[in-house]
Structure formats: C-alpha cells, structure tokens
Amino acid sequence: MNADFTADDLAFQVEVKEFLENEFPSAYRKKIDARQRLTKEEIVDWQKILFRKGWVAPNWPEEYGGTGWTPTQKYIFSTEMGLVGAPEPVPFGMTMVAPVIMAYGTEEQKKRFLPDILESNVWWCQGYSEPNSGSDLASLKTSAVRDGDHYVVNGSKTWNTYGQHADWIFCLVRTDNTVKKQEGISFLLIDMKSPGITLKPIVLLDGHPEVNEVFFDEVRVPVDNLIGEENKGWTYAKVLLTHERTNIAGVPRGKRRLGSLKRQAAETDDGFGGTMADNPNFKRKLAQAEIELLALEYSELRTLAALTVGKAPGPESSILKIVGTELAQSMDEMLVELAGYGCLPFLPEQYEEGFEGEIFGPGNSASAALTYFNNRKLSIFGGSNEIQRNIISKAVLGL
Amino acid sequence: MDFSQTEEQQMLQESVQQFVRKSYDFDTRNSIVATAEGYSAEFWKLFAELGWLTVPFSEADGGFGDSAVDLTVMMDEFGKALVVEPYLATVVLGGGIIAALADEKTKGELLPQIMSGDLQLSLASAEHGGRYNPLNVATTAKAEGDSIVLDGVKTAVLNGSNASYIIVTARESGDVSASDGISVFLVPTDSAGVSIQGFTTIDGRSSSEVKLEAVSVDASARLGLPGKAAEALVLVNEKATLACAAEALGALESMLHKTVEYSKTRKQFGTSIGTFQALQHRMADMFIQCQLARSIVIRAAMKIDSSESTVEKAKAVSAAKSRIGYAIKAVGQEAIQIHGGIAMTEELDVGHLFRRVTALDIMFGDADYHTERYASL
Numbered sequence: 001m002n003a004d005f006t007a008d009d010l011a012f013q014v015e016v017k018e019f020l021e022n023e024f025p026s027a028y029r030k031k032i033d034a035r036q037r038l039t040k041e042e043i044v045d046w047q048k049i050l051f052r053k054g055w056v057a058p059n060w061p062e063e064y065g066g067t068g069w070t071p072t073q074k075y076i077f078s079t080e081m082g083l084v085g086a087p088e089p090v091p092f093g094m095t096m097v098a099p100v101i102m103a104y105g106t107e108e109q110k111k112r113f114l115p116d117i118l119e120s121n122v123w124w125c126q127g128y129s130e131p132n133s134g135s136d137l138a139s140l141k142t143s144a145v146r147d148g149d150h151y152v153v154n155g156s157k158t159w160n161t162y163g164q165h166a167d168w169i170f171c172l173v174r175t176d177n178t179v180k181k182q183e184g185i186s187f188l189l190i191d192m193k194s195p196g197i198t199l200k201p202i203v204l205l206d207g208h209p210e211v212n213e214v215f216f217d218e219v220r221v222p223v224d225n226l227i228g229e230e231n232k233g234w235t236y237a238k239v240l241l242t243h244e245r246t247n248i249a250g251v252p253r254g255k256r257r258l259g260s261l262k263r264q265a266a267e268t269d270d271g272f273g274g275t276m277a278d279n280p281n282f283k284r285k286l287a288q289a290e291i292e293l294l295a296l297e298y299s300e301l302r303t304l305a306a307l308t309v310g311k312a313p314g315p316e317s318s319i320l321k322i323v324g325t326e327l328a329q330s331m332d333e334m335l336v337e338l339a340g341y342g343c344l345p346f347l348p349e350q351y352e353e354g355f356e357g358e359i360f361g362p363g364n365s366a367s368a369a370l371t372y373f374n375n376r377k378l379s380i381f382g383g384s385n386e387i388q389r390n391i392i393s394k395a396v397l398g399l
Numbered sequence: 400m401d402f403s404q405t406e407e408q409q410m411l412q413e414s415v416q417q418f419v420r421k422s423y424d425f426d427t428r429n430s431i432v433a434t435a436e437g438y439s440a441e442f443w444k445l446f447a448e449l450g451w452l453t454v455p456f457s458e459a460d461g462g463f464g465d466s467a468v469d470l471t472v473m474m475d476e477f478g479k480a481l482v483v484e485p486y487l488a489t490v491v492l493g494g495g496i497i498a499a500l501a502d503e504k505t506k507g508e509l510l511p512q513i514m515s516g517d518l519q520l521s522l523a524s525a526e527h528g529g530r531y532n533p534l535n536v537a538t539t540a541k542a543e544g545d546s547i548v549l550d551g552v553k554t555a556v557l558n559g560s561n562a563s564y565i566i567v568t569a570r571e572s573g574d575v576s577a578s579d580g581i582s583v584f585l586v587p588t589d590s591a592g593v594s595i596q597g598f599t600t601i602d603g604r605s606s607s608e609v610k611l612e613a614v615s616v617d618a619s620a621r622l623g624l625p626g627k628a629a630e631a632l633v634l635v636n637e638k639a640t641l642a643c644a645a646e647a648l649g650a651l652e653s654m655l656h657k658t659v660e661y662s663k664t665r666k667q668f669g670t671s672i673g674t675f676q677a678l679q680h681r682m683a684d685m686f687i688q689c690q691l692a693r694s695i696v697i698r699a700a701m702k703i704d705s706s707e708s709t710v711e712k713a714k715a716v717s718a719a720k721s722r723i724g725y726a727i728k729a730v731g732q733e734a735i736q737i738h739g740g741i742a743m744t745e746e747l748d749v750g751h752l753f754r755r756v757t758a759l760d761i762m763f764g765d766a767d768y769h770t771e772r773y774a775s776l
Contacts, residue, residue, distance in 0.1 A: 001401060001402055001403070001404065001405070001408075001468050001697065001700075001701060002400065002401055002701060003400055003402075003698070003701055004400060005400060072400065283774050284767075284770055284771070284774065286774070287721075287770050287771075287773050287774035288721075288770060290718075290773075291695070291718045291721055291722050291770070291773060292691070292722070294695055294698060294718050295691040295692070295694050295695040295698075295718075295722050296691070296694075297694075298694035298695060298697060298698045299690055299691060299694040301400065301402070301694075302402050302693075302694060302697070304400070305400055305401060305402040305403070306402075308400070309403070316690070319686075319687050319690050319691075322687060323687060323691065386680065388683075389679070389680040389683040389684070390676075390679070390680075390683075392683035392686055392687070393679035393680065393682060393683045396683075396686060397659045397679075397682055397683065397686060398659070398663075399659065399662065399663070399673045399674070399679050399682065
C-alpha cells in the first residue's frame with residue numbers, strides 16, 4: 001500500500017503546474033481571490049486557452065478531443081487547477097450534455113454539437129428541475145407534444161444557471177402522461193433563441209441572480225433535436241447525474257480555502273488580546289476541518305485507486321459529495337466568524353461581473369456572509385445530500 | 400499509488416479471520432474475560448505459531464518486517480472480534496520499547512521469547528497527572544551506588560498482572576514534562592517494592608495500577624542511554640495509538656454491519672425498521688463515518704511506514720486518532736440507539752463493542768486531545 005505517484009505522474013504534475021503558472025491569466029486569479037465573478041467573455045477566454053492546449057475536456061474520449069489521460073492524470077490536473085483557483089470549464093456543455101450526446105446521440109448530432117462544446121463556441125445550460133419537481137425530478141411536467149416534424153414544448157424549468165449566457169438548453173420533457181413517471185420522459189435539445197422562451201432571473205440570498213426560471217410557451221423544437229429514443233430520457237439523465245457527482249469532493253479548493261482561513265485568522269484580533277489563530281475554539285475548528293479534509297482526500301484517493309485498476313465508480317461517490325459539501329459549508333461558517341462585523345454590509349454589486357470599483361470593507365469581509373448564503377446550495381444541488389443518503393442506504397447497505 | 404493489500408497482508412488478514420471464525424466466538428471470548436488471567440494462554444501460543452507475534456518487529460530482529468500497514472490489518476480484525484489477548488501490551492508496547500532501546504544482548508534474549516509466546520510484558524508509562532502525554536513523567540529514578548531506585552505510581556498498566564517484566568518510564572532529571580531526562584527500566588514484577596493492583600477494564604481487558612516504592616534495580620535494567628528514552632517512547636506510542644485506531648475501526652465496522660442486519664430483521668409497526676428513512680439516513684451516516692475513519696487510518700499507517708519526519712508522522716497519527724474518536728461517538732452511540740433496548744444488555748455483542756470502542760477512544764488520547772496535539776505540531 002502506498003499513496004505515491006509514479007515518476008511519470010510526477011513529471012505530468014510539474015507540466016500542469018507550469019502551464020497554470022504561465023497560462024492562467026493573473027487578472028482572473030486576482031478576481032477569483034477577491035471572490036468576484038468572471039464575465040462570460042473571461043470564462044470563454046480561459047476555456048479557449050485550455051482548448052488550445054488540448055486540456056479542456058479530460059473526461060472525453062480521445063476521438064472527440066479528450067486527453068486520453070489516466071484517472072490519476074485527471075486527478076492531478078483537477079487538483080492543480082483547484083489549488084490555484086482556476087475554474088473548471090462550465091459543466092453544462094462539457095461534462096453534462098456532451099457525454100449524453102456521445103452515448104445516445106446520432107452521428108449527425110455528435111458532429112453538430114460536440115466540436116462547438118469543445119471549442120467553447122456554444123454555451124449550454126440545464127433544464128431539469130421544475131418549480132414542483134426538485135429531488136423528485138421524475139415528477140416533472142414540462143410537456144413536449146409531437147406535431148409533424150416538431151415537438152411543441154410548454155412548461156417551465158427552474159434553478160437554471162447561466163441561462164442568460166446560454167445558446168442552448170438540454171431539457172427533460174414529458175412525452176407520455178399515461179405510463180410510470182420515469183417512463184414518459186424524453187431528452188430534448190432546445191435552441192434558446194426559439195420563439196416562446198423567456199427568462200426570469202431569480203435573485204438568491206447573496207443578492208446575485210445566479211439562476212433563472214425558464215418559461216416555454218408553445219416552443220417548437222425540431223424532432224431532430226431529440227436524443228436517443230422518445231420516453232427513454234430518464235435513463236440517459238441518470239447517466240448524466242453520475243457524471244455530475246464526480247469531482248464534487250472539492251479537496252484542492254478546500255485546501256486553498258483552509259490556507260486562506262489560516263492566514264486570515266492570524267490577522268484577526270480575537271478580542272481577548274490575541275489573534276483568532278491562537279484562539280482555542282477557533283484553532284480547534286481549523287484543526288478539525290484540516291483533519292476532515294485529509295480523511296476526505298484519502299477517501300477520494302481510495303476511490304481513484306479503485307478506478308485505476310478498472311473498477312467503476314460506485315455509489316460510494318455519494319460519500320464524497322456529502323462530506324465535501326458539508327466541509328465546505330463549515331468553512332463558510334468560519335469565514336463569517338472571522339469577518340465579524342465586517343460581514344454585515346450587504347454589497348452584492350461589488351462582486352458582480354464587470355465591477356471595477358474599490359471593494360468596501362477590510363480584507364474583503366463583505367463577501368463572507370454572501371459566500372455563506374450562496375454555498376447553502378451545495379448540499380441541495382447535484383442530488384441533495386438526503387438523496388445521497390438514500391443512495392447509500394439502498395445501494396450500499398441494502399436497506 | 401496502490402491501496403490494495405499485498406499478498407502477505409491478505410494472508411495475515413485471512414489467518415485472523417479464520418481463527419476468529421473457528422475458535423473465537425462471542426461466548427468463548429466472554430469465558431476468557433472471566434478467567435483470572437483475562438486471556439487464553441493456549442490461544443497466545445497459537446498466535447505465536449501463526450506468526451502474528453512477529454508482525455511489528457523488523458526482519459533484523461527476526462520479525463515479519465515492522466510495517467504499520469501490516470499491524471493495522473491485523474488490529475482491524477482483532478477489533479471486529481473483540482479479541483482480548485494482550486497483543487498491544489506485550490508485543491506492540493513492550494516489544495516495541497525493547498526493540499527500540501535495548502542492547503543487542505537483551506534484545507537477543509527477550510525478543511525471541513516474545514515472538515515465541517513465552518514472555519508476557521507490560522509498559523508502565525501513563526500516570527494520573529500526565530494525561531495522555533508519554534513524556535509527562537513524575538515517577539523518579541535515582542542512582543544509589545550501582546543501583547537505581549524507582550518511586551512513583553503508574554496507571555493503565557495493561558497486562559501488568561500477567562507480565563514477567565514491567566517496563567517502567569521514570570525521570571532521572573528535569574521537570575515533570577521535559578522530554579530530556581526520561582529513562583525506561585526493565586523491572587521484574589517480583590521485585591521488592593512493586594505492588595500491582597489488577598483489574599478488568601470496561602472492555603474486558605486485564606489491566607492494573609502499579610505502585611513503585613523504593614524499588615531497587617541494577618543499572619543494567621535501564622534500556623538505552625540515561626535520560627534519552629523520549630524519542631523511542633514517542634515512536635512506540637505513535638504505533639500503539641495507530642494500533643488502537645485500527646482496532647476501533649474494525650469494531651466500528653462490525654457495529655455498522657450488525658446494526659444494518661438487525662434493522663432488516665427487527666419488525667415493528669408491521670415492517671422491518673430498516674425501511675424507515677429516519678433510520679436509513681442515520682445508518683448511511685454511520686457508513687460515512689466508517690469510511691472516513693478507514694481512509695485516515697490507512698493514511699497514518701502509510702506515513703508511519705514512510706521516510707517522512709517524526710513531526711509528520713505524529714501529525715498523521717493524531718489526525719487519525721482524533722477523527723476516529725469522533726467516529727467512535729457517532730457510530731457507537733447510533734448502533735446502541737438503533738438496536739434499542741436489546742443493545743443495553745450484556746447478552747448482545749453490540750454493547751461489548753461499544754464498551755471496547757469507548758475504551759479505545761480514551762487509550763493514548765481521545766479525540767479532543769489529539770485534535771489539540773495536531774494543531775500544536
């Protein structure tokens with residue numbers, strides 16, 4: 001038993017570090033450190049840098065422009081990205097819809113959609129959840145009724161991230177009302193410019209309209225945009241949901257955040273003549289978070305080691321989702337604690353994309369509560385942590 | 400990177416599993432606990448024949464290779480079966496100190512006896528005032544001519560009543576918490592001035608409190624250089640701490656398994672209680688705790704076997720003992736709760752596993768102690 005990388009892997013790690021050092025624009029890094037949002041243009045620019053390097057889609061098969069990396073190389077890459085705060089490509093196209101198109105799309109659909117996803121020419125968003133279908137996703141009601149060469153789509157989707165930037169949306173729609181709820185769902189690709197689509201931004205607790213509600217009113221979608229067979233969409237979506245769960249442990253990001261919390265603690269008075277870094281209560285919280293991160297990292301490595309010998313990722317990945325998100329949320333609490341009074345100003349505008357003014361508040365403390373609020377989503381999305389516990393109790397414990 | 404077991408580790412694991420299946424059921428274990436010695440001499444000889452007593456010794460010392468990963472593989476299985484034989488006291492602690500500090504002559508004499516199952520040992524390190532720090536030593540060692548005179552009280556002396564020698568940590572110089580000035584002495588248990596009060600622990604092990612009143616030993620009873628035992632003591636302590644963490648891990652997984660199986664068969668309100676989501680999620684949480692605990696114990700074992708610094712090793716062990724301490728509370732208490740009243744009885748093994756992990760949490764430092772130690776290193 002050992003947790004060492006091979007010499008080849010270590011050389012690869014150096015290559016990735018050097019690439020990020022030289023190619024990840026320092027302006028973006030600065031913004032991310034200040035918790036400011038990148039603009040669409042900046043995100044696309046970074047993804048195109050990755051594309052030109054050939055590293056934008058590590059999880060794609062080589063024939064479609066993937067990297068052909070081993071699981072360990074993929075792990076190293078995403079670890080190094082996380083350690084410098086470089087954003088992973090926006091997942092909706094690259095890691096969510098693309099694998100479904102590859103697995104179930106026609107040759108023509110592959111040719112039509114995949115290259116533009118790879119090159120970040122086309123921006124995708126997700127149409128899954130509905131106002132009345134959250135964790136019980138299969139109860140969705142947005143309907144698609146066949147009319148000649150088209151489907152006519154009516155209904156609404158919610159929690160749609162980046163819809164305002166998107167050119168296309170992939171949707172789960174109901175095509176049969178008369179069967180078991182999972183068996184009447186289809187997987188449809190819809191052009192966001194289609195007449196009848198409207199977007200309503202939803203402002204979240206952090207004051208940012210991060211998500212939208214998308215309304216479909218008699219939207220006509222060519223049948224060519226159906227993926228696979230009609231009424232088989234649920235099967236395809238489940239494949240996609242497993243993809244959504246990989247990388248969710250967030251260990252490198254956690255390490256980076258923990259380092260920043262430690263530095264911040266050393267600069268924050270505890271009110272009793274010392275700093276928060278020496279404060280016994282806070283010190284203990286930091287140590288516990290660090291220990292949890294180690295346990296999480298080695299759980300991820302154990303999963304990775306199983307992958308490298310050809311085992312499929314099991315429902316154990318639910319552990320990574322639950323523990324990773326709960327740990328991240330505990331760090332958010334520490335962030336608020338360190339900020340103290342500094343977290344009270346509600347100034348979401350200074351974190352909006354394109355903000356050029358000076359950030360108010362010492363040490364960017366005005367972002368602390370906003371981060372805390374925003375990250376409550378972590379245990380809700382991607383299959384809520386309760387759904388993950390259902391998966392563990394059914395698939396692992398056999399209950 | 401490779402987290403799979405070597406062939407040797409697999410064989411070791413299977414050999415313990417096979418022994419437990421064939422010879423160490425719950426009733427047998429309880430009847431051993433009820434004996435005066437609190438362990439089975441017959442099984443101890445068998446452990447020796449199976450080679451288990453050689454595991455934490457280097458090949459140079461005639462052992463199996465002194466791999467921490469090997470040790471955790473074995474302790475894990477011991478934990479599942481609630482094994483009470485004094486492996487930790489005689490082999491890991493006693494043997495560990497002798498291997499680290501004794502001269503070749505003493506090693507040549509004692510180590511083979513340990514590995515053949517002919518010698519029982521005990522380490523008298525902990526004191527009432529020292530909490531879990533092995534370097535907090537108030538027991539004194541004063542030179543008088545060619546002799547050394549020992550005075551002090553030692554607690555949590557595992558296997559003291561069965562041991563031929565008690566290995567005593569004592570201070571020759573320095574403050575009570577100074578790392579310099581600590582020596583260890585090999586004291587025959589029948590020496591004048593040694594009184595051993597034996598008792599059974601909450602988890603069915605034989606332990607004792609040892610009083611040393613003007614115990615005179617020859618200077619040759621000192622293992623290693625005068626006042627220089629701290630480093631070896633700490634390293635042996637790390638290994639013993641890890642061994643306890645690994646044993647607790649096995650016990651916790653056993654509790655999880657038993658709880659899940661029980662919930663599938665126990666019927667209330669016309670259905671098995673395992674169908675209730677309120678319980679399913681709690682068992683899922685128990686599973687998560689076990690997995691995290693396993694990850695961090697494996698990590699600590701790998702670090703001990705690596706060439707990293709003593710500080711890194713200490714941090715890895717403290718991280719593991721801290722994390723498993725929290726898992727012990729979470730998994731242990733839930734196992735009792737989900738079983739309900741039946742787990743409160745002595746009839747069921749779950750309650751005994753709960754007692755065992757409660758003791759293992761305390762031994763060599765609980766979760767809070769090791770969190771503090773981790774943060775201070």
